Amino acid sequence: MQGQPVGMLRLTGDDATALPIIHHPDVRRMLLSMRAATEAMRALTYLAAAAIDKSRNAGEEKARFRRSAGPIC
Numbered sequence: 001m002q003g004q005p006v007g008m009l010r011l012t013g014d015d016a017t018a019l020p021i022i023h024h025p026d027v028r029r030m031l032l033s034m035r036a037a038t039e040a041m042r043a044l045t046y047l048a049a050a051a052i053d054k055s056r057n058a059g060e061e062k063a064r065f066r067r068s069a070g071p072i073c
Helices: 025-069
Strands: none
Touching: none
């Protein structure tokens, strides 16, 4: 398979069919690697966004807690 031009005919069965590009092992490996990297970057982006949201609301949460707790004697 390796080194054959894309669309080369497969002659292994009764009928000769052209191989779709996804069936080439190197292309499949590359696409799966890209997919994994994209999902990891998306997860990192969500994590960063959650941290930013939490930091922006941290002051409000502390003030709300202080008002609700009241004075401690």
